[in-house]
Amino acid sequence: MLYVDRLLLSNFRSYENIELNVGSNSVVLVGANGAGKTNLLEALSFLSPGRGLRRAKLSDVNLIGSSISWAVSGRVITPDGERQLGSGLQPRHELSSETSVDRRIGKLDGEILSSPLAFANVLQVAWLTPQMDRLFIEGTSGRRRFLDRLVAAYYPSHAREVNAYEKVMRERGRLLSEENADQLWLESLEKRMAEHGVAVAAARLDALGKLSQAIQESQSEFPTAVLSIGGELEKELSHRPALEVERTFCERLFSTRSYDSKSGRTSIGPHKSDLLVRHAEKNMPADLCSTGEQKALLIGITLASARLSATQFGAPPLLLLDEVAAHLDESRRGYLFEELRDIGSQVWLTGTDKSLFRQIEKSAKFFHFSDGKIEVDT
Numbered sequence: 001m002l003y004v005d006r007l008l009l010s011n012f013r014s015y016e017n018i019e020l021n022v023g024s025n026s027v028v029l030v031g032a033n034g035a036g037k038t039n040l041l042e043a044l045s046f047l048s049p050g051r052g053l054r055r056a057k058l059s060d061v062n063l064i065g066s067s068i069s070w071a072v073s074g075r076v077i078t079p080d081g082e083r084q085l086g087s088g089l090q091p092r093h094e095l096s097s098e099t100s101v102d103r104r105i106g107k108l109d110g111e112i113l114s115s116p117l118a119f120a121n122v123l124q125v126a127w128l129t130p131q132m133d134r135l136f137i138e139g140t141s142g143r144r145r146f147l148d149r150l151v152a153a154y155y156p157s158h159a160r161e162v163n164a165y166e167k168v169m170r171e172r173g174r175l176l177s178e179e180n181a182d183q184l185w186l187e188s189l190e191k192r193m194a195e196h197g198v199a200v201a202a203a204r205l206d207a208l209g210k211l212s213q214a215i216q217e218s219q220s221e222f223p224t225a226v227l228s229i230g231g232e233l234e235k236e237l238s239h240r241p242a243l244e245v246e247r248t249f250c251e252r253l254f255s256t257r258s259y260d261s262k263s264g265r266t267s268i269g270p271h272k273s274d275l276l277v278r279h280a281e282k283n284m285p286a287d288l289c290s291t292g293e294q295k296a297l298l299i300g301i302t303l304a305s306a307r308l309s310a311t312q313f314g315a316p317p318l319l320l321l322d323e324v325a326a327h328l329d330e331s332r333r334g335y336l337f338e339e340l341r342d343i344g345s346q347v348w349l350t351g352t353d354k355s356l357f358r359q360i361e362k363s364a365k366f367f368h369f370s371d372g373k374i375e376v377d378t
Contacts, residue, residue, distance in 0.1 A: 002315035003346035006075040011063040013039040022365050026347040030354045031369025037350040041320040043072045044348060046087040048125035049117045049159050058089050058102035076123050079315055083122050084109050120156035124309050124317035128302055128324050136277060136286040136294050143275040151207040153309045158203045165196035169266050176261040190253040194246040200270045201233035202242060214308040221335035222300030224280035231273025295327055306343050316345040325349060325356045334359055
């Protein structure tokens with residue numbers, strides 16, 4: 001089993017300094033809205049690559065009024081032994097004078113990492129938040145981020161490929177905005193875009209195939225989701241060799257230079273792809289399902305992904321479920337807790353009412369939030 005048995009926060013959101021010792025138990029955080037429960041989940045999410053579950057500006061995470069940068073540290077027990085993960089905002093005085101962007105640093109066993117992407121080699125983290133309830137009815141960017149986090153759970157290098165693709169895409173955009181753009185440099189950038197873009201699309205296709213199989217094989221009480229990707233590169237890769245798709249993508253980037261220069265954006269590529277989800281039993285697109293059905297679909301996908309991650313890596317991911325139990329009826333809450341137990345993940349859950357978690361009160365560790373304090377609920 002893989003779990004966080006100690007969590008330390010410093011100057012993080014509403015917490016100046018806090019230490020939680022939880023052992024291997026799943027954790028339930030109970031308290032009124034605004035009490036700081038989600039802040040703890042956000043802290044845990046920073047022990048993984050990316051911008052955290054709120055996608056907040058790094059400087060906004062700092063405790064208001066504090067001049068000391070925020071930091072999070074977690075002691076993680078893995079099948080291979082104890083590891084110490086740390087993350088925080090790099091102090092401004094350590095950044096170069098030309099740098100205006102906040103930077104997050106990561107540490108593993110006391111050593112500074114070149115990038116927080118390396119966290120994925122130690123700890124997988126997945127989450128569901130109330131903000132994700134509209135995932136199927138809002139814009140494509142949220143679904144793409146959700147998809148890429150799913151993919152990165154199986155291919156830790158995926159996030160690096162996505163970042164590399166987006167970086168080269170921005171460079172091409174800046175070059176196209178110049179009057180006399182260097183054509184050889186443009187050609188070089190487009191070649192790199194094709195390489196990274198096809199790698200991104202290929203990983204998405206492969207991971208989604210494995211996840212779809214895991215969903216079909218699961219004996220879940222949550223509705224079955226049928227997954228596919230709406231994207232040109234992904235579609236082409238399903239029946240053409242990768243090198244051929246790269247070459248075609250390069251040619252199309254060349255042919256869209258004029259249009260992209262005038263529009264100020266890149267008109268084709270995997271940054272345009274979309275995750276498509278259908279409710280299998282109803283044969284209905286997820287965006288046409290009821291709010292409750294959409295939430296159940298999202299839970300089912302997350303649980304299947306956790307099972308697949310456990311099979312592939314030998315340990316399930318850490319799961320952060322913010323206010324998930326509150327929107328399920330008692331029987332479906334029971335199914336959720338049973339499936340979480342079977343997967344074997346350490347789960348951190350939040351809620352305003354302790355009675356929602358009555359079915360796991362003997363197996364989980366409860367913390368109560370009140371008047372700015374956190375106490376073990378016995």
